Amino acid sequence: MGNISALFLPLLVVFLISPSVHGGKILVFPVEGSHWVNMNLLIQSLHARGHEVTVVRTATSWYIKESEPHYRSITVTLPEAISIEERDFFIMFLDKMLEIKRGGASLMGFLNFYWEMLMSLSKIHQQASLLAVEMFENKTLMQRIRDTHFDVVLLDPGLPAGVLVAHELKLPTVFNVRWITSGEGHFVVAPSPISYVPTSGYAASDKMSFVERIQNTFFYVLNMWIDRFVVCPHYDRLVDRYYGPDVDFYHLLQGADMWLMRVDFVFEFPRPTMPNIAYIGGFQCKPSQPLSSELEAFVQSSGEHGFILMSLGTLVEGLPVEITTEIAAAFAQIPQKVIWRHAGKRPSNLGNNTLLVKWMPQNDLLGHPKIRAFVAHGGTNGIYEAIYHGVPIVGIPLLFDQFENILRLETRGAATAVDASKLNRQNFLEAVQEVLHNPTYRENMKRLSELHRDKAMHPLETAVFWVEFVMRHKGASHLRTDSYKMPWYAYYSVDVVCFLLAALLLLTAIVVASIRFLCFRLCRTRKPKQE
Amino acid sequence: MGNISALFLPLLVVFLISPSVHGGKILVFPVEGSHWVNMNLLIQSLHARGHEVTVVRTATSWYIKESEPHYRSITVTLPEAISIEERDFFIMFLDKMLEIKRGGASLMGFLNFYWEMLMSLSKIHQQASLLAVEMFENKTLMQRIRDTHFDVVLLDPGLPAGVLVAHELKLPTVFNVRWITSGEGHFVVAPSPISYVPTSGYAASDKMSFVERIQNTFFYVLNMWIDRFVVCPHYDRLVDRYYGPDVDFYHLLQGADMWLMRVDFVFEFPRPTMPNIAYIGGFQCKPSQPLSSELEAFVQSSGEHGFILMSLGTLVEGLPVEITTEIAAAFAQIPQKVIWRHAGKRPSNLGNNTLLVKWMPQNDLLGHPKIRAFVAHGGTNGIYEAIYHGVPIVGIPLLFDQFENILRLETRGAATAVDASKLNRQNFLEAVQEVLHNPTYRENMKRLSELHRDKAMHPLETAVFWVEFVMRHKGASHLRTDSYKMPWYAYYSVDVVCFLLAALLLLTAIVVASIRFLCFRLCRTRKPKQE
Structure with missing residues (x-):
């Protein structure tokens, strides 16, 4: 072991002699719900490294407290809050989804x-964009922020109002x-050949049949349409209002300095990436x-x-009875x-x-030696803990x-x-038995776990x-x-190809014309002889 | 500092608890010259980690010794060696280049x-491919190699005969x-939009004018042509001979498990990459x-x-007088x-x-506080040392x-x-004075150096x-x-686009036909009335 430590000492040295940024100042724009769980963990680490973290939250924030030992906050009051309760909204949404899937709904x-x-998506983004307006219009607040001299803006671009603020403050962004806006982050920053990169919203693997590739193309176009016509207009309007036509909202997204992608390739299919993407998938995982x-006694009683x-996440706690x-x-x-x-009504037939x-200590239970399987909805936090x-x-x-998350596994x-x-008792039981008794599931997950953990540096x-x-x-x-600043026809070399085709056409035309002219001359010189 | 060490202790722990691979066995296929300098350094480190390294070399190898303390070797005798001396070859090559650039040569x-x-390129690859033949035909050697149970094949795919051997041994490749073959490695493994990724052999930046993009396209096509018709046929023939038509040589290249790219983005322009590419540019650099x-005295005398x-590298030591x-x-x-x-004739007018x-300790001189500038040919080893x-x-x-290397800087x-x-005394002197007295050159290089050194882990x-x-x-x-296993038309979604266009056309045709049919029926029902 001494041998290894000695070899890797330079590693630490390189790191430790890096110019110090202790006392750096970080302005954070998080997103609610499970997104905040992740972001909060990251800012805890940043605070532990000696940085000062300021979180921008709305007055009606569900999860983000006004202050905690590791951050202070700026609270922005939006003119109107989302009118329905989050939980009710998602439960209604789920009910409708299930009805449609069971064939209980017409095409209309x-x-x-x-x-x-x-x-709803449009409304959420409209609300989110107002955050930037409220901040910009509050001159005192903006001056206070400027006077704080932040070093970087850290944001979750699921709701990207923060990029406008970062642009206003001329600060680098992470x-x-x-x-992001309406799709997976890679689609905004990296080449994404849709022949093998499944589009967000379409549950397919990276090996698609011809029909699947057609469907993937359809979803890709649909996502582009949603992005351009449902989500971005809210931000475009603001960019236009504050910066005029020379600034493009999409370019502000694409111009982020660093993308910390909550992705790991034991989970995501391999696909093109960029030098300013770092993969931090599973960064919340710990022993x-x-x-x-009491819980240990219950678990031990399983023999x-x-x-x-079983857990279906933070958002949907009430499955239909x-x-x-x-x-x-x-x-x-x-x-x-x-x-x-389970937060809903207690099933009467509970065994x-x-x-x-x-509530349960999910990570500690997943790490317990007696665990055999995890019944999950497929949110990424839970999936990464299961992989870990x-x-x-x-x-x-x-x-x-x-x-798509579950499909990846x-x-x-x-x-x-x-x-x-x-879902009924038979097919659910079969699925559970399959995972319990067919050892390949556990073996494959163990292999993913080994690959995921084998990193030179924790995410x-x-x-x-x-x-x-x-x-x-x-x-x-x-x-x-x-x-990203290139016009699309230049990025895809359409202009070059057109030019080369035109040049080829012109050349062909000249050659053909010359031959015809020569023939014509030849014929005219010969004709008099014949006459 | 205690704080930082504590936070990064888990990093070391993660690393140290990785499953041990001490006593691993590595089969190496290097390339000669400056390539060997790099590879040798890597295998020294691998040997220091307790692995057994076996290097495959040819009997006429210029640089690679039959054995050193950190590796053993397999020496393969090729049926015919390159007939000209390496130095003479490159000097002749350089002379011709200079003559052409000075306008002293006709188009012909x-x-x-x-x-x-x-x-020459074709001949070099023909020779290189014979290495695989010699190994395959030597049944005793192949059996000995199989019996050694290597864990991995490490190779420099500039001359890629090793990929055939790795395929034969069913071993993973790094x-x-x-x-690689005839271009930069990324072009084989990652999407490379030629609108902003300059092609190998064409010295342009990542911000090209329209004319430059046309030239870049030309060089891209030229490189593809060279790859397909000059370089690869030598290996294709062997693949065909030993594995039949089901195996594709290019797929063997693209199927490598891991690409350690001797690239760093302080040097290379940012461009798409892949999850199985790790960047190790400058991995040879050290304090x-x-x-x-004597040297210190000479250097100190500069006040x-x-x-x-000044150094123009290992290959060309004799510039024209x-x-x-x-x-x-x-x-x-x-x-x-x-x-x-300088290895050539001593200039009579030397100051x-x-x-x-x-010979000189280049790295030690580049790291000396009194150094002001480096006159270099632009080989990557020297460039990375200068950046460092x-x-x-x-x-x-x-x-x-x-x-292209110098252009990047x-x-x-x-x-x-x-x-x-x-080059003449005036313009050379001007260039030297510019770099000596305009502080931006040094400042920019210092900034590149800071970015390059600021890594969590040494390359x-x-x-x-x-x-x-x-x-x-x-x-x-x-x-x-x-x-890479997809046919090109599927990879580029050409089939999907054609299908969708055809479907659109068919739909339009049906609609048009229906309308015409209806009109026709309508006219026929009306006509009798009119009559």
């Missing part, structure tokens, strides 16, 4: 639903990102801690059979113990082996990216999925390194191409 | 020269690469050591003026001392301030990639170039990490796209 019903969804004595964990009843019935039939995070909890601890998944994807043979709209440290890098050097422009 | 002369160059007392270093005379005359006019690595040497130590460059590019304002074919350790990663996991297929 579906289109209506889709249109409503787009309107994105903590998976989703498990001992359980409370050799072990236990199963007809589904929870089926799940409870299936669980009652297995010898394993079950810990089920003795199943413990309902409102090598626990195979029974997926019940419900919303958004959860379908299915493709690797580390998960199986159950369609929530068709959280990678994230901290790059935030500090951007602070030290006031940007990272040497890693970012300026190609 | 130029084409003739170009054709000869292609023939490339130590900048040039300078004290000079010998406040400091000294200049008419050029060296001009250089000597220019050097004689400056107050700086000059250390000039007292200039020391000619056959922050020394601005006066470039005299002579051959191959040296023109010119674009960053860290170098100026002199055209060797037009050499990155290289070692990935070689061991591939050994630990028997490949890194989760980082490699399989998209």
